[in-house]
Amino acid sequence: MYNGQRITVITPCLNEEQGIQEVLRRMPAFVDEVIVVDNNSTDRTSEVAAQLGAKVIREEVRGYGRSYKRGFAAATGDVIVTLDGDHSYPVDAISYLLEAFRHLEVDFLNASRFPVRDKRAMSLKHKIGNLILSLAMSLLYLRWVRDSQSGMWVLRRSILPLMKLESDGMAFSEEIKIEALKHPRIRFGEISIQYSSRLGEIKLNPWRDGFYNLWFLLKKRFT
Ligand SMILES: Nc1nc2c(ncn2[C@@H]2O[C@H](COP(=O)(O)OP(=O)(O)O)[C@@H](O)[C@H]2O)c(=O)[nH]1
Ligand SMILES: [Mg+2]
DSSP, rough: OOBBOEEEEEEEEEEEEEHHHHHHHTTTOOOOOOEEEEOOOOSSHHHHHHHHHEHHHHHSOOOHHHHHHHHHHHHOOOOEEOOOOOOOOOGGGGGHHHHHHTTOOOOOOEEEEEESSSSTOOOHHHHHHHHHHHHHHEEEEEETTTTOOOOEEEEEGGGGGGGGOOOOOHHHHHHHHHHHHTTTTOOOOEEEEEOOOSOOOOOOOOOHHHHHHHHHHHHHHOO
């Protein structure tokens, strides 16, 4: 419980046995429920997560968005916090984000990774790609969003039925932000966090996912 609210943390994992250990070891005690959505990892992700107290859900169909939708359906907390299982997002900043969520009086808070202080955390290619995607989203929806691709958010569980979440893949990250910021009843905010280099291997394919996400933005805006 945090300020009288039940807190659920959701982490999608595909072969993150190394990262998920660090994430779960650092999980603050006030978190009521941790859900790890595993997509048939071939390493020990599920075992490690279960051992460290997470509720493990096995999703058969691959995909980042698909996994989040499974996790959301299983979540019971009032407030949901999300992050990757690769230990690149700051687990110890969850209380800071929950405080900001309350003080800014928002329903969806995006954790922006910019400015990136750790030089190894994000390549120049990723930074440029991210800037293009974030500028495109900001222009298409007339709302400044610095990090349209961040995987760390805080949201009230009660807003989930207000959003139409269709993407099963990496575009889910931008889709949930678009759904949040364009809905008149959802208050959207963004705040900076520290981002570090991930443990284990990256699952994102920068060119394929980058261009697909740009196309997804345009399609979502104009159809
Ligand atoms: N369950 C599940 N998790 C995934 C899938 N693809 C990526 N992930 C997880 O989603 C998070 C984001 O992927 P990552 O490779 O870190 O991408 P990046 O942070 O955008 O560079 C990580 O925790 C991955 O393990 C998937 O198909 N299924
Ligand atoms: Mg990551």
